[in-house]
Amino acid sequence: MRYEAVIQRHWDGRAAVNFVCGGTGGGVLVVASALGSAAQARELVLIGLGLIVVGLTAVWLKIGRPRRAMNVLLRPQTSWMTREAYVAALAILMGALAIVMPARLPLIASGAAGFGFTFCQGRILRAAAGIPAWREPAVVWLIVVTALVEATSVVCLGVDSGDVPAAGGILLLLVVMRWGIWRRYRTGVAASSASPAVLRDIDALAGRVLWVGHMLPAALISAAFAVGFSRVLVAAAALAALGIGWYMKWALVTRLSRFEGYGMGRLRRGHPLASPSGGTSDPG
Amino acid sequence: MTRYVMVADLNRCVGCQTCTAACRHANATPPGVQWRKVLDIEIGSFPDVKRVFMPVGCQHCAEPPCVAVCPSGATKQRRDGIVSIDYDLCIGCTYCAVACPYQARYKVDVPTFAYGEEPTQPELLRFDRDRIGVVQKCNFCSDRVDAGVKKGLTPGIDAEATPACANACIAQALHFGDLEDSGSNVSKQLSERTWFQMHDDLGTQPGFFYLWDGGDG
Numbered sequence: 300m301r302y303e304a305v306i307q308r309h310w311d312g313r314a315a316v317n318f319v320c321g322g323t324g325g326g327v328l329v330v331a332s333a334l335g336s337a338a339q340a341r342e343l344v345l346i347g348l349g350l351i352v353v354g355l356t357a358v359w360l361k362i363g364r365p366r367r368a369m370n371v372l373l374r375p376q377t378s379w380m381t382r383e384a385y386v387a388a389l390a391i392l393m394g395a396l397a398i399v400m401p402a403r404l405p406l407i408a409s410g411a412a413g414f415g416f417t418f419c420q421g422r423i424l425r426a427a428a429g430i431p432a433w434r435e436p437a438v439v440w441l442i443v444v445t446a447l448v449e450a451t452s453v454v455c456l457g458v459d460s461g462d463v464p465a466a467g468g469i470l471l472l473l474v475v476m477r478w479g480i481w482r483r484y485r486t487g488v489a490a491s492s493a494s495p496a497v498l499r500d501i502d503a504l505a506g507r508v509l510w511v512g513h514m515l516p517a518a519l520i521s522a523a524f525a526v527g528f529s530r531v532l533v534a535a536a537a538l539a540a541l542g543i544g545w546y547m548k549w550a551l552v553t554r555l556s557r558f559e560g561y562g563m564g565r566l567r568r569g570h571p572l573a574s575p576s577g578g579t580s581d582p583g
Numbered sequence: 584m585t586r587y588v589m590v591a592d593l594n595r596c597v598g599c600q601t602c603t604a605a606c607r608h609a610n611a612t613p614p615g616v617q618w619r620k621v622l623d624i625e626i627g628s629f630p631d632v633k634r635v636f637m638p639v640g641c642q643h644c645a646e647p648p649c650v651a652v653c654p655s656g657a658t659k660q661r662r663d664g665i666v667s668i669d670y671d672l673c674i675g676c677t678y679c680a681v682a683c684p685y686q687a688r689y690k691v692d693v694p695t696f697a698y699g700e701e702p703t704q705p706e707l708l709r710f711d712r713d714r715i716g717v718v719q720k721c722n723f724c725s726d727r728v729d730a731g732v733k734k735g736l737t738p739g740i741d742a743e744a745t746p747a748c749a750n751a752c753i754a755q756a757l758h759f760g761d762l763e764d765s766g767s768n769v770s771k772q773l774s775e776r777t778w779f780q781m782h783d784d785l786g787t788q789p790g791f792f793y794l795w796d797g798g799d800g
Contacts, residue, residue, distance in 0.1 A: 302622060302624050307680070307681050309677035309690065310681060358676075361676075362675045362676045362716075363675020363677075363690055363692055363716030364675045365674075367673075367674045368674060370654070370655035370657070370674050371654040371676070372654075373655050373656045374654050374656045377650075377652070378651065378654040378678075379652070380652065380654035380676065380678055384654070426648070426652050427648075428683075429648070429680075429681050429683045429684045429686070433681070492782075492784060559684040559685075559686075559782060561639055561781065562781060563626060563635075563637075563779055564783050564784075564793075565779055566777045566778070566795060567777065567778060568777050569773075570765070570770055571762065571773055571778075571792070573774075
């Protein structure tokens with residue numbers, strides 16, 4: 300039994316924007332680094348960096364003491380937020396180099412940093428022990444794969460002149476992967492000590508996530524290939540996959556963020572520091 | 584070694600909220616901020632239900648998730664187990680607040696007062712601008728404990744070295760003391776009674792123990 304398992308109000312839409320834009324931005328850097336030529340990737344790198352900067356600016360506007368923002372760098376040994384800040388700086392530096400230098404190395408470094416950035420975002424959520432829907436381990440790969448889905452969607456939307464048919468195939472693969480991780484995530488939360496309300500929150504989104512974010516893109520991409528190749532259908536699939544990714548992350552931060560709540564624990568006997576306590580039982 | 588903990592006897596607590604009031608008085612917390620509060624909960628299943636009053640607040644965990652996530656190093660754990668916040672370092676990101684499974688942390692972005700926009704005289708005297716825009720929570724009245732220890736007093740026994748909430752409790756339901764001292768008041772209580780820790784399955788090892796023998800509560 301949990302009491303006062305209310306939705307947290309500490310992280311609002313501004314924090315969500317960091318996951319929405321920053322996540323996509325990190326993913327875009329990864330995809331850009333995988334492209335054949337540096338010149339081709341330049342446009343994507345610019346978009347990726349722009350999105351990361353928008354996300355970080357939003358989160359900077361959220362903190363209570365913006366002038367002390369640099370203190371975020373002081374605990375890399377344990378804090379994923381500090382690590383995210385360092386990786387973001389690396390991504391921006393390498394991304395800027397990739398834009399001005401026609402070389403592969405900075406591009407690959409920015410891609411690695413982009414991946415690290417989204418991974419840090421996943422770990423930030425996982426380390427938030429007070430929120431059962433965030434601390435579920437599968438959330439890390441949900442965030443990472445969602446970022447890759449979004450980045451591939453950006454390519455499919457024709458922002459880059461890359462190989463759209465190949466990107467469509469990859470998007471289909473990633474969409475299927477994201478659905479699998481979403482299912483695993485939901486199963487993990489269901490098996491945890493979370494209040495039943497947390498599962499209800501997740502299930503309230505599940506329909507949109509499945510149909511708009513996964514079934515529709517999968518059907519549209521399949522149809523695009525079935526008719527030879529339709530760029531319009533792939534673009535429509537990309538829009539749906541991208542939109543639901545953003546919606547999912549927004550909801551994860553602002554709506555699925557129910558606190559653990561208060562509750563009683565297992566009854567024990569004996570001094571807590573004494574070796575094996577004299578048995579446990581239910582308090583109710 | 585010392586580890587300060589709080590023991591709350593749920594069979595004794597009457598839910599009077601005197602601890603809450605004492606805490607607010609001692610720490611000058613603004614409206615809506617309760618470092619110590621008492622929940623009024625119902626346990627069991629109908630018709631076999633009981634009403635229980637449960638004091639909550641920062642649990643000063645041995646493995647505090649808030650310390651690990653804090654990016655600025657503002658949230659720290661002292662050698663005596665008390666988890667503290669350095670208001671001069673905190674950036675107010677509230678990552679610690681979402682990492683805390685005990686909903687013990689607060690952030691106030693704009694000064695708030697009991698009666699409208701203007702502070703009362705006592706509020707004005709005790710207003711602390713350093714607490715605006717940063718996270719705040721119970722610190723087991725660490726200044727009071729430290730000052731008392733310096734004088735040779737025993738926390739949990741001598742009122743001058745004991746947190747305000749434990750001092751104020753009218754039912755002797757709140758006890759403060761050193762868990763590492765086998766002869767301390769809290770060690771004796773925990774050795775003789777049945778107890779639980781909230782969310783101990785999360786591995787936080789809370790420094791807040793609840794005595795509970797069932798019964799009428």
